[in-house]
Each structure stands twice: as structure tokens, then as C-alpha cells.
Amino acid sequence: MKVAVIGTGYVGTTTSIAFASQGYKVIGIDNDEEKIKRLNQSKLPFYEEGLDGILQKYILDGTLSFTSNLEESMEQCDILFVTVGTPASQDGSADLSSVIEVARQIGSVMKDYKVIVIKSTVPIGTGAKLKNIIQSELKKRQLDISFDLVSNPEFLRQGKALHDAVYPERIVIGCETDKAREIMEEFYKNVKSKLLFTTVRDAEMIKYASNAFLATKISFINELARICEKTETNIVQVAKGMGMDSRINPQFLQAGLGFGGSCFPKDTKALLALASEKETPMNILKAVLHVNQTQTDWFMEKVKKTLNSLSGKRIAILGLTFKPQTDDIREAPSLKIINYLIKHKAHMAAYDPQGTENVKKIYPDIRYATTPLEAMAGADAVLIVTEWKEIIDIDWKNAKRVLSQPIVFDGRNALDSAIMSKLGYYYMGVGILKS
Numbered sequence: 001m002k003v004a005v006i007g008t009g010y011v012g013t014t015t016s017i018a019f020a021s022q023g024y025k026v027i028g029i030d031n032d033e034e035k036i037k038r039l040n041q042s043k044l045p046f047y048e049e050g051l052d053g054i055l056q057k058y059i060l061d062g063t064l065s066f067t068s069n070l071e072e073s074m075e076q077c078d079i080l081f082v083t084v085g086t087p088a089s090q091d092g093s094a095d096l097s098s099v100i101e102v103a104r105q106i107g108s109v110m111k112d113y114k115v116i117v118i119k120s121t122v123p124i125g126t127g128a129k130l131k132n133i134i135q136s137e138l139k140k141r142q143l144d145i146s147f148d149l150v151s152n153p154e155f156l157r158q159g160k161a162l163h164d165a166v167y168p169e170r171i172v173i174g175c176e177t178d179k180a181r182e183i184m185e186e187f188y189k190n191v192k193s194k195l196l197f198t199t200v201r202d203a204e205m206i207k208y209a210s211n212a213f214l215a216t217k218i219s220f221i222n223e224l225a226r227i228c229e230k231t232e233t234n235i236v237q238v239a240k241g242m243g244m245d246s247r248i249n250p251q252f253l254q255a256g257l258g259f260g261g262s263c264f265p266k267d268t269k270a271l272l273a274l275a276s277e278k279e280t281p282m283n284i285l286k287a288v289l290h291v292n293q294t295q296t297d298w299f300m301e302k303v304k305k306t307l308n309s310l311s312g313k314r315i316a317i318l319g320l321t322f323k324p325q326t327d328d329i330r331e332a333p334s335l336k337i338i339n340y341l342i343k344h345k346a347h348m349a350a351y352d353p354q355g356t357e358n359v360k361k362i363y364p365d366i367r368y369a370t371t372p373l374e375a376m377a378g379a380d381a382v383l384i385v386t387e388w389k390e391i392i393d394i395d396w397k398n399a400k401r402v403l404s405q406p407i408v409f410d411g412r413n414a415l416d417s418a419i420m421s422k423l424g425y426y427y428m429g430v431g432i433l434k435s
């Protein structure tokens, strides 16, 4: 079975590699010709550990190839996965222009039966809409070709993308015909995973509901962190105790600077936009976004209060990406923090193992360091913004010497407050008592 993957971004490239590893011949397609050229030279368009070597292996052995020519690729493939972006529009709803464009292109060149699988995150009802678009393109060509439209949402996490794509915990397949079900069952037969067949609409909702629920856990714990500080309780211990109940479980109970990235913020907004369109308020989700939008300001107000004023203070920012193990800075809390520090006239030096070049494009005028210690030299305070292992593993005992004042604000509760205090730091986390 040969497959095409349309859209070679984070999801498209990773799933192409995962499918190649399962023995399929895969053609990755993108309308960004520069990206295609680089991919064919085994150059990833983003950072994801371990992925570049495997990409090269499959390109060299001919399992995986990349092109911009959809028509030619379609003739050779039985299944087409659509993984183009669905970013947020101005009003928060999902911008479907890319998936719609791809549906039009498919309908305008399709010559025989295909299974078209939507992996992009799309609002409920989009599958049906895309099916209509393909049908009307076929009608324009006076063709009566059958095809199936399937929803197969993607649940991979950046930073663990390859692992998640190769060993998914669950596979959700929304389809409307037995033929499509059989083909999808056959396609995933070698993947050991829980498989759920459902309708296209249910599959679309499962994706939004999953992201919204995880975002809810994060905002819940972040709001709880605020009350922990007022009640002299420790959110790390509280989350640990809560997570010991398997009904709650410890995952996504890490208090911090709020959720960022390309998905939680946009998908929660898109679900809210859908709820508003359907005149069915989702009050919990609204509050989830509100907590998230105010979390960095809440944290920075503590920083400002502790330092009396930020004006003229030298601040070291450690970590810029929205989470470790990625170079992605989309909706990263660091951007809000830099903005806050600029507004309050602080001087800053920032360090990140992978995200610096991307942040430089937005904030070219702040100082960027090539090591954590360089960023910390002469600083009045250190802000831990992303919990990269390299940052956690700093030799904090000796690092104190390069600082102007031994003050650490840990936005991720990545360090141990008792140890930091023993080392002589004034240490403040999120939802834990300062030490």
C-alpha cells in the first residue's frame, strides 16, 4: 500500500516517517517548494530530536520521498492523509483555508477511488464540508468517482513526536462506510494500539474534547497554585497527592506559566468559537482560557513585587520555547514575559538550546546568550521559563557566583525549593512558598 501525506509540517513529516517505519511507501507533499527541496536533502523544517537521522535513512532507501506535485503523487497512492495547518483566525475560529484548498485540489485531479484521511484538527462538520467540495469538483469534471472521507485525528506531542506517531496510545477513526473501515483497519494492522471506530463527526469532536480537557487540567492546577500561595500550601505536594488517585492521575497537573504551543491555545479558542456559533456557552472552557491568559502576568507581578521595580534590573531568561525538546515558540509564555519586561524597562539576556533563532525574529533587540551562564552573568534575578534538562542541570552551587543577586523565579517548579534555599538562593516557584 502506498500513501501520500499532504502538508509536511510537524505532523506531516513525523507521520510520514512513522508510516515509512511501518513498511509503507510514502510520498510527502507540500506547496512550499523550498521546504520540499530541503526535506529531499534530509533537512527537517523544525527541531525534533532523533528525527533527522531516520528521515535520511528512509529517503536513502527510497521508502520516503517529497514532492510538490499532488496530481502525479495521487495516481500512485491509495490513501491520502491531509495534515495541513488549521491556525486560529482573528475571531478564534479555525482557519480552514488550507484544508479547503487541498480538498479542491484533490477533487480536481482525482481519477479513481481514494481514501482521504483528515489528520488536521478541524471543527465538527468539516469532514462533511470537505466531502462536498471534492464532490463538486468531480461534478465540474463530469466524473462520478467514489471516494471515502475519514477523520483520523492526530494526538502526538511535540518533543515526543516520533514515539507518539510510531506507538500511539489510541487511534481514532471516524468513517461512514465498511470499505473505508476495512482499508483503515488493514492500514493500521501492525500498530499495537487501542482502536476506536466512530463517525467522522465524533472523531472530530474527540480531538477537540481531548485537548480542551488537558488544557482544563492545566488551568485548574494553575488556579489552584494561586490559592496555594495564599494558604501556605505547596502545589507540588498537592498535585502529587491528587495524582495518586488513578481517577485523577498525575499527568498534566504540573503548575507553571500556562499552556502554549500551536494547539491548546488555538483548539480551545476554536471549540469556544464553535460553541458560540451553536449558542451553547462553554463556561468552564472560557475560564480555562482566562486563567491561561492571565498566568504569566500573575507570575510577573510577583517578580516585580519581589524586586520592587523592574526598571533597569538585569533579568536572565532561561528557556524560550513553549516546552522543552522543541524549537517551537508559537504561543510560548516567554514571548509574553519578554513583552512584560520590555514594558517595565528591564534589561534582559535570554538563553534557549533551540528556540533562540525563532524568538530573534520577533524580538531582534534583546540580548541572546549562547550558554545559560552567559545569560546569568551579572543578573539581578533568573527566570526559569522552560524546563530544559540543561537548565535544570545547571551547577546551581557555582552559578550563584556569576549573579548579581541569588534570586531565582522558577516558572516551572523545575528545581527543588529546599535545595535551592540550602544553596543560598531566594527561590520562588509557582504555588509554593518562597524559600
Ligand SMILES: NC(=O)C1=CN([C@@H]2O[C@H](COP(=O)(O)OP(=O)(O)OC[C@H]3O[C@@H](n4cnc5c(N)ncnc54)[C@H](O)[C@@H]3O)[C@@H](O)[C@H]2O)C=CC1
Binding pocket: 006, 007, 008, 009, 010, 011, 012, 029, 030, 031, 032, 035, 083, 084, 085, 086, 098, 101, 102, 119, 120, 121, 122, 154, 155, 156, 157, 158, 262, 263
Ligand atoms: N503540531 C502538533 O504537535 C500537532 C498538530 N496537530 C494538527 O495538525 C495540523 C498540522 O499541524 P502542524 O504540522 O503543526 O502544521 P505546520 O504549520 O507545521 O505544517 C502545515 C504544512 O502544510 C503545508 N500546506 C499548507 N497548505 C497546503 C496546501 N494547499 N498543499 C500542500 N501543503 C500545504 C504548509 O506549507 C506546512 O508545511 C493542524 O491542524 C494541527 O492542529 C495535531 C496534533 C499535533
Ligand SMILES: O=C(O)[C@H]1O[C@H](OP(=O)(O)OP(=O)(O)OC[C@H]2O[C@@H](n3ccc(=O)[nH]c3=O)[C@H](O)[C@@H]2O)[C@H](O)[C@@H](O)[C@@H]1O
Binding pocket: 121, 154, 155, 156, 157, 158, 159, 211, 214, 218, 251, 252, 253, 254, 255, 256, 257, 258, 259, 260, 261, 262, 263, 264, 322, 323
Ligand atoms: O493537538 C496537538 O497539537 C497536541 O497538543 C498537545 O501536545 P503539545 O502541544 O505538543 O505539548 P504538551 O506536552 O501537551 O504541552 C502543551 C503545553 O502545556 C504545558 N503543560 C503541560 C503539562 C502540564 O502539566 N503543565 C503544563 O503547563 C506545556 O508546558 C506546554 O506549554 C497534546 O498533548 C497532544 O496530545 C496533541 O496532539
